[in-house]
Amino acid sequence: MEQSKIWLSSPHMGGSERKFVNEAFEANWIAPLGPNVTGFELDIESYLSNSKNEETSIHVAALSSGTAALHLALILLGVKAGDEVLCQSMTFAASANPIMYLGATPVFVDSESDTLNLCPIQLEKAIEDRISKGKKPKAIIAVHLYGMPYKIDEVQQVADKFEIPIIEDSAEALGSSYKGRKCGTFGEIGILSFNGNKIITTSGGGALVAKSKAVKQKAIFLATQARDDAPHYQHTEIGYNYRLSNISAGIGRGQMEVLDAHVNLRREMNLFYRDIFLNIDGVTVFSEPNDDYFCNNWLTIISVDAKVTGKTREQLRLYMEGLNIECRPLWKPMHLQPVFKNMPFYGDGLAEELFESGLCLPSGSNLTDDDRERIGLGINEFFKA
Numbered sequence: 001m002e003q004s005k006i007w008l009s010s011p012h013m014g015g016s017e018r019k020f021v022n023e024a025f026e027a028n029w030i031a032p033l034g035p036n037v038t039g040f041e042l043d044i045e046s047y048l049s050n051s052k053n054e055e056t057s058i059h060v061a062a063l064s065s066g067t068a069a070l071h072l073a074l075i076l077l078g079v080k081a082g083d084e085v086l087c088q089s090m091t092f093a094a095s096a097n098p099i100m101y102l103g104a105t106p107v108f109v110d111s112e113s114d115t116l117n118l119c120p121i122q123l124e125k126a127i128e129d130r131i132s133k134g135k136k137p138k139a140i141i142a143v144h145l146y147g148m149p150y151k152i153d154e155v156q157q158v159a160d161k162f163e164i165p166i167i168e169d170s171a172e173a174l175g176s177s178y179k180g181r182k183c184g185t186f187g188e189i190g191i192l193s194f195n196g197n198k199i200i201t202t203s204g205g206g207a208l209v210a211k212s213k214a215v216k217q218k219a220i221f222l223a224t225q226a227r228d229d230a231p232h233y234q235h236t237e238i239g240y241n242y243r244l245s246n247i248s249a250g251i252g253r254g255q256m257e258v259l260d261a262h263v264n265l266r267r268e269m270n271l272f273y274r275d276i277f278l279n280i281d282g283v284t285v286f287s288e289p290n291d292d293y294f295c296n297n298w299l300t301i302i303s304v305d306a307k308v309t310g311k312t313r314e315q316l317r318l319y320m321e322g323l324n325i326e327c328r329p330l331w332k333p334m335h336l337q338p339v340f341k342n343m344p345f346y347g348d349g350l351a352e353e354l355f356e357s358g359l360c361l362p363s364g365s366n367l368t369d370d371d372r373e374r375i376g377l378g379i380n381e382f383f384k385a
């Protein structure tokens with residue numbers, strides 16, 4: 001008999017999600033507004049506002065997806081057709097697609113090896129070169145991949161030098177922090193995702209994190225069809241239908257209650273893997289470069305040095321697949337994607353190397369001791385053979 005599937009990252013309910021959803025049914029708030037939407041926003045605002053960032057005020061708009069939040073963030077920063085936007089190449093396509101929605105051009109930038117995120121040196125090179133070619137980029141999209149904060153100080157320094165705002169793609173990093181301050185609060189605008197495989201889920205959803213109430217309200221205005229203040233339907237701007245539903249937000253309120261517990265469980269998964277690979281030469285488990293970084297370990301990532309192990313990450317992936325255990329290559333860099341092949345790229349090959357050697361391992365907060373035993377046995381057998 002085939003054993004049950006072990007997923008990379010699957011939804012993990014805490015318990016009170018149903019209570020909030022039932023409340024929505026009882027009050028007939030089956031709409032993209034209501035008490036759960038407001039409550040969920042407040043929950044996220046207070047979660048992100050820890051003592052270390054009193055100087056920043058945090059205003060959250062709940063939206064239908066992280067992708068919608070990125071789209072609105074670009075609009076709010078004034079990105080228009082023909083503009084250029086810098087974007088980390090090693091990321092999920094959703095980081096870059098909204099640039100294309102606006103008729104703007106993504107300019108992709110390589111990663112550095114400490115956090116696997118936006119390389120500040122390549123970023124500076126890219127900006128200087130774009131300016132010398134006649135166009136100053138309008139925004140920078142920096143991503144905390146797999147929950148690992150990017151080099152926040154260094155990237156911010158480059159952004160400040162050229163006065164280009166950062167959109168902080170924190171879709172994978174809710175619960176991570178840098179120097180004690182929560183990810184999602186660093187960019188001019190931050191975005192979160194609550195898709196099914198993220199650290200918490202609303203079944204589908206996202207949020208925009210703004211530094212002022214005015215920006216939050218503008219985001220909500222655009223997300224609700226840009227209706228002017230009039231008794232009839234009147235519009236002076238193009239709007240979108242991007243608000244989160246009150247049902248989904250109810251799931252989100254329940255999930256916020258267990259977010260920190262789930263972060264701890266994912267961090268334990270990372271320790272579990274570090275332990276396994278301690279005895280396997282040629283495999284690196286990525287972890288925080290130093291104590292400034294706190295990673296939610298949304299997914300644990302390894303890199304397999306085929307020269308040392310005699311085996312590739314793809315062989316490991318297929319072996320685990322045979323055991324009904326899901327593993328996945330890292331995000332294929334955007335500059336290697338057929339759809340973006342004509343877009344500019346600045347880098348020296350690190351993202352490509354990471355894509356060749358890297359693998360994401362099952363990291364869910366709902367994995368059991370039995371699951372861990374199967375995973376551990378599988379990995380050890382593969383590298384022994």
Ligand SMILES: *Cc1c(COP(=O)(O)O)cnc(C)c1O
Pocket residue numbers: 064065066067068091092094095143169171172192193194195205206
């Ligand atoms: C998931 C994800 C998004 C998009 O979020 P959705 O809610 O799925 O639209 C954007 N960026 C990154 C890095 C992601 O992982």
